[in-house]
Amino acid sequence: MRLHAGRLRAAYRRMLAAYGPQHWWPGDTPFEIMVGAVLTQNTAWTNVERAIANLKAADALSPETIVSLPPDHLAQLIRPSGYFNIKVRRLRNFCRWYVAQGKIRALRRLDTATLRHGLLSINGVGPETADDMLLYAFSRPVFVVDAYTRRIFSRLGLMDGEPSYDGLRLGIETALGPDTDVFNEYHALIVRHGKDVCRTRPQCEGCCLRGVCRWHGEGV
DNA sequence: TACCAGGAGAAAA
DNA sequence: TTTTCTCATGGT
Numbered sequence: 714m715r716l717h718a719g720r721l722r723a724a725y726r727r728m729l730a731a732y733g734p735q736h737w738w739p740g741d742t743p744f745e746i747m748v749g750a751v752l753t754q755n756t757a758w759t760n761v762e763r764a765i766a767n768l769k770a771a772d773a774l775s776p777e778t779i780v781s782l783p784p785d786h787l788a789q790l791i792r793p794s795g796y797f798n799i800k801v802r803r804l805r806n807f808c809r810w811y812v813a814q815g816k817i818r819a820l821r822r823l824d825t826a827t828l829r830h831g832l833l834s835i836n837g838v839g840p841e842t843a844d845d846m847l848l849y850a851f852s853r854p855v856f857v858v859d860a861y862t863r864r865i866f867s868r869l870g871l872m873d874g875e876p877s878y879d880g881l882r883l884g885i886e887t888a889l890g891p892d893t894d895v896f897n898e899y900h901a902l903i904v905r906h907g908k909d910v911c912r913t914r915p916q917c918e919g920c921c922l923r924g925v926c927r928w929h930g931e932g933v
Numbered sequence: 934t935a936c937c938a939g940g941a942g943a944a945a946a
Numbered sequence: 947t948t949t950t951c952t953c954a955t956g957g958t
Contacts, residue, residue: 737939754940760956761939795938795955803941839941859939904939 714876714884716866721888724869724922725895728902731921732909735901738849743817745774750845751803751837752794763793776808776816803837810835825853840878848900854891857900858882861907869922 739758740746745765752761767790768774773782782790787804788797810831814820820828825847832843840858847853858881866872872881889895906921 750939753938755938755953756940757938757956759938760954763956793955796940796953797955799941799953837941841940845939857939861939900939908938 714872714880716871716884716888718888720869720871721885724865724871725899725902727921728906729898732902732905734898735905737897737901738845740849743850744776744811746850747807747811747846748774748779748804750842750849751807752791752800754796754800754803754842756795761794764791767791767793776811779804779808780812799837803835806835806837821851825851825855828853829855840882844882848893848896852893854886854893854896856882856885856889856896858885859900859904861903862900865903865907865922 738746738749739762740749748768749761749765752764765774768779771790773779773787773790779787784801784805788801791797791800791804794800811820814831820831823831828851829843829847832838832846833840838846844855844857847855848857858878862885863872863875863881866881876884886896889899
């Protein structure tokens with residue numbers, strides 16, 4: 714899918730000017746970022762923070778500990794993040810794979826396509842979670858597509874129909890050119906904007922994309 | 934009270 | 947193959 718590079722950049726500049734840098738991803742280590750990526754699936758980040766705090770307090774934020782911990786115990790620790798029974802399985806699947814691959818040191822040596830393929834082979838790691846990991850834990854130039862991206866880009870008139878995940882991702886990556894820093898900030902700004910305006914104030918009054926957004930009648 | 938959140942996979946059609 | 951259902955806590 715082809716996207717208008719100028720309009721993509723215009724929306725980015727507007728949001729950056731309105732909100733400033735978002736400093737994503739919140740996390741002390743690549744592994745913590747990857748754990749957060751699994752825990753935040755369809756879940757508010759504030760709930761994930763509680764779960765990660767519990768893991769840290771229990772000295773359980775390591776792949777070996779997560780794999781060896783009794784599932785019931787792990788479930789109690791991550792309970793605040795919701796879907797805890799499913800996320801126990803997903804976290805354990807991810808951690809088993811992570812250790813088997815040789816952890817961060819070995820994974821960093823893989824090219825992006827191979828690493829992405831490996832992540833997607835894990836039951837519980839879908840395209841968005843894998844791309845969160847690639848972008849924010851491995852600093853690879855991969856654009857993360859989420860529900861907000863579709864909603865906002867659709868309103869901007871940048872998208873036609875309902876492109877596939879990879880169709881939209883590749884379209885954005887091609888239009889913007891490979892730039893890890895821009896991809897990092899852009900996705901964070903989309904989430905920030907989505908939470909701020911597009912859900913709670915559907916009429917976009919005071920929206921930083923006024924004049925860019927299709928809802929206000931004019932394009933860029 | 935009802936709705937939603939920084940999705941993914943299984944089950945059903 | 948495409949659509950629908952399930953998973954669950956915490957904030958608004």
